[in-house]
Amino acid sequence: MASLISSCLPSTSYVSLDDSLLSGVIFPKRYGRGSCNYGSIRYCTIKCRIARAKESSPSKPATLAKEPHKYFDQVIITVRSGDGGHGAVLSMPNHRGGKAQGKQSKESKRKKSLYKRDFDGSLILPMGGHGGDVVIYADEGKDTLLEFHTKSRYNAKRGGNVDAMGVLTSQLHDGLAAPTLRIPVPIGTVVKHKRGKLLGDLANAGDEILVARGGQGGISLVETPERGRKKLMSLTTNVMRDDSDKVLALGQPGEEVSLELILRVVADVGLVGLPNAGKSTLLAAITLAKPDIADYPFTTLMPNLGRIDGDPSLGAEMYSSEATLADLPGLIEGAHLGKGLGRNFLRHLRRTRMLVHVVDAAAENPVNDYLTVKEELRMYNPDYLKRPYVVVLNKIDLPKAKDRIPSLIEEISRIGSDRALSNAETGSDNAVKQRSSEDGNTDISSSGVLNKDRKDKQIEDYPRPHAVVGVSVLKDMRVKEMLKEIRATLRKCRDSSETLES
Numbered sequence: 001m002a003s004l005i006s007s008c009l010p011s012t013s014y015v016s017l018d019d020s021l022l023s024g025v026i027f028p029k030r031y032g033r034g035s036c037n038y039g040s041i042r043y044c045t046i047k048c049r050i051a052r053a054k055e056s057s058p059s060k061p062a063t064l065a066k067e068p069h070k071y072f073d074q075v076i077i078t079v080r081s082g083d084g085g086h087g088a089v090l091s092m093p094n095h096r097g098g099k100a101q102g103k104q105s106k107e108s109k110r111k112k113s114l115y116k117r118d119f120d121g122s123l124i125l126p127m128g129g130h131g132g133d134v135v136i137y138a139d140e141g142k143d144t145l146l147e148f149h150t151k152s153r154y155n156a157k158r159g160g161n162v163d164a165m166g167v168l169t170s171q172l173h174d175g176l177a178a179p180t181l182r183i184p185v186p187i188g189t190v191v192k193h194k195r196g197k198l199l200g201d202l203a204n205a206g207d208e209i210l211v212a213r214g215g216q217g218g219i220s221l222v223e224t225p226e227r228g229r230k231k232l233m234s235l236t237t238n239v240m241r242d243d244s245d246k247v248l249a250l251g252q253p254g255e256e257v258s259l260e261l262i263l264r265v266v267a268d269v270g271l272v273g274l275p276n277a278g279k280s281t282l283l284a285a286i287t288l289a290k291p292d293i294a295d296y297p298f299t300t301l302m303p304n305l306g307r308i309d310g311d312p313s314l315g316a317e318m319y320s321s322e323a324t325l326a327d328l329p330g331l332i333e334g335a336h337l338g339k340g341l342g343r344n345f346l347r348h349l350r351r352t353r354m355l356v357h358v359v360d361a362a363a364e365n366p367v368n369d370y371l372t373v374k375e376e377l378r379m380y381n382p383d384y385l386k387r388p389y390v391v392v393l394n395k396i397d398l399p400k401a402k403d404r405i406p407s408l409i410e411e412i413s414r415i416g417s418d419r420a421l422s423n424a425e426t427g428s429d430n431a432v433k434q435r436s437s438e439d440g441n442t443d444i445s446s447s448g449v450l451n452k453d454r455k456d457k458q459i460e461d462y463p464r465p466h467a468v469v470g471v472s473v474l475k476d477m478r479v480k481e482m483l484k485e486i487r488a489t490l491r492k493c494r495d496s497s498e499t500l501e502s
């Protein structure tokens with residue numbers, strides 16, 4: 001809980017260590033219960049369950065410790081693959097002269113024949129074990145990257161050395177290869193070199209990527225007096241000629257890399273809206289998800305995911321109509337600039353195929369609220385406005401909302417263009433993908449002209465909603481109609497993507 005809260009605090013937020021406040025976290029007022037005051041930040045205390053991390057003596061004055069911002073969806077980690085194990089410098093077994101020599105040489109001949117040999121008869125000498133590789137893989141059981149803030153360094157094991165007493169025998173084995181260090185991350189994690197190249201996008205369960213290769217094990221060398229060296233060299237290439245060759249027996253070091261992990265929620269449908277519009281309630285109403293629901297803003301601090309069942313009217317094809325919904329934390333004006341919790345979450349819309357705008361129809365000015373959210377999306381990434389969407393006017397059970405629903409539906413349905421924007425006008429998806437920065441903000445681009453064009457497009461230039469429906473998700477009013485519209489829009493997305501593919 002503490003880490004969850006701290007993950008969502010801005011970088012300048014403070015957590016009190018004062019004993020009197022151990023049961024609470026000092027929040028800027030805008031994160032707290034009560035009216036939302038985005039302009040001025042005051043501090044208030046929210047009761048929550050936090051374990052007593054440290055006993056602070058009552059005599060100590062209250063101290064404020066700066067808590068670094070922890071993103072649940074972004075983290076830098078360092079991984080190191082294992083060094084290779086060392087080979088060994090070996091000598092040939094001794095041959096003693098005299099009477100015993102006959103016996104010995106027979107025995108040594110027999111032994112010699114037992115040495116491991118290659119197909120051409122040359123000696124195979126043992127090698128140090130391979131150092132452990134580091135692999136990152138997508139695991140269904142993981143939801144966030146938070147744990148990487150507490151443990152950000154991962155070292156794979158080194159390979160085993162060749163276990164030898166210095167004499168070449170047939171019993172020698174290669175050093176043990178170290179196991180691969182496998183690091184699980186949530187599905188949808190993008191792996192990059194820190195401030196560098198994209199290494200992989202783990203979009204499906206089981207996707208994996210090798211991020212650091214373990215060092216190779218060292219070879220073994222045979223040390224022999226100059227006299228017998230020539231003969232031995234015909235048997236193996238690994239004959240030590242001078243001391244400088246000894247470095248060949250050392251295992252190669254593993255590699256150390258700093259990686260940036262970025263989690264992008266993978267969902268078909270993104271729920272967007274101002275705080276308190278009822279997004280989490282909607283998610284809970286149509287899926288089995290159990291998001292936190294409360295009548296204060298920013299209840300949702302991390303995207304919640306839920307799954308809509310398939311459409312039973314499709315018969316056997318119903319399973320193809322199943323979809324995942326992501327409830328994103330409420331956006332506020334200025335979210336694209338980092339206000340509220342918005343910017344970190346706006347990037348999660350990137351993988352969605354359609355959006356559902358949830359608007360509180362009982363609010364002061366629902367149309368304005370709707371336009372505020374659209375404008376934030378436009379400023380962050382105008383492509384988001386190209387996606388098919390449904391507008392849900394929520395809370396029609398409240399008298400204030402009920403009376404204005406017909407006029408609201410009419411007004412909102414009119415906002416936008418009938419004509420779908422061509423790729424030339426908005427920048428084709430592919431071009432956008434290439435230009436877009438990793439956090440999904442396509443405004444940063446080398447192609448200034450196209451960007452300006454796209455910025456100049458106003459909300460009215462982007463497509464109208466596929467449907468506008470009045471519902472009360474809390475009181476289960478018209479929820480089925482809403483679901484029908486969402487499914488119909490999803491079907492259209494599928495159909496159009498199939499047409500594009502064929």
Ligand SMILES: Nc1nc2c(ncn2[C@@H]2O[C@H](COP(=O)(O)OP(=O)(O)OP(=O)(O)O)[C@@H](O)[C@H]2O)c(=O)[nH]1
Nearest residue numbers: 276277278279280281295297298299300330473474
């Ligand atoms: N009367 C009424 N209240 C509703 C309805 N839907 C949601 N609410 C209430 O509105 C408040 C906010 O609901 P949430 O679902 O937490 O809103 P949210 O949009 O997820 O809020 P954030 O997490 O801040 O983004 C809660 O008190 C809900 O009970 C509805 O259909 N009718």
